[in-house]
Amino acid sequence: MSIENRLYAVRYRVDDKSHLTIRDQAVCQTCPTRACEWFCPADVYAWDEGEGRILVAYENCLECGTCRIACAEHNIEWTYPTGGYGIAYKFG
Numbered sequence: 300m301s302i303e304n305r306l307y308a309v310r311y312r313v314d315d316k317s318h319l320t321i322r323d324q325a326v327c328q329t330c331p332t333r334a335c336e337w338f339c340p341a342d343v344y345a346w347d348e349g350e351g352r353i354l355v356a357y358e359n360c361l362e363c364g365t366c367r368i369a370c371a372e373h374n375i376e377w378t379y380p381t382g383g384y385g386i387a388y389k390f391g
């Protein structure tokens with residue numbers, strides 16, 4: 300099952316302001332691993348070759364907190380979404 304299909308089982312209330320911020324895109328440009336592209340279970344982070352930066356699809360975030368510790372450069376500012384926004388599991 301694809302990540303897109305799995306995310307379909309999750310209901311979100313999306314804020315118009317991201318709760319995830321890349322602190323310094325210049326750090327991502329020289330990042331040797333771009334680990335955020337594979338450690339996030341919701342595929343939130345993606346390197347855009349044309350723009351030369353990491354794109355952040357914060358709307359899909361599952362609030363697992365992995366990116367707080369898994370970016371070796373500590374280059375991701377992580378908070379919970381503003382109260383009332385974020386995920387609400389459809390099943391559970």
Ligand code: SF4
Pocket residue numbers: 321326327328330331332333334335336344353369370371372373374375
């Ligand atoms: S792992 Fe961290 S430093 Fe590397 S590209 Fe992702 S956010 Fe940037």
Ligand code: SF4
Pocket residue numbers: 319338339340341342343359360361362363364365366367
């Ligand atoms: S908290 Fe989890 S789901 Fe959200 S962006 Fe970070 S790794 Fe991805």
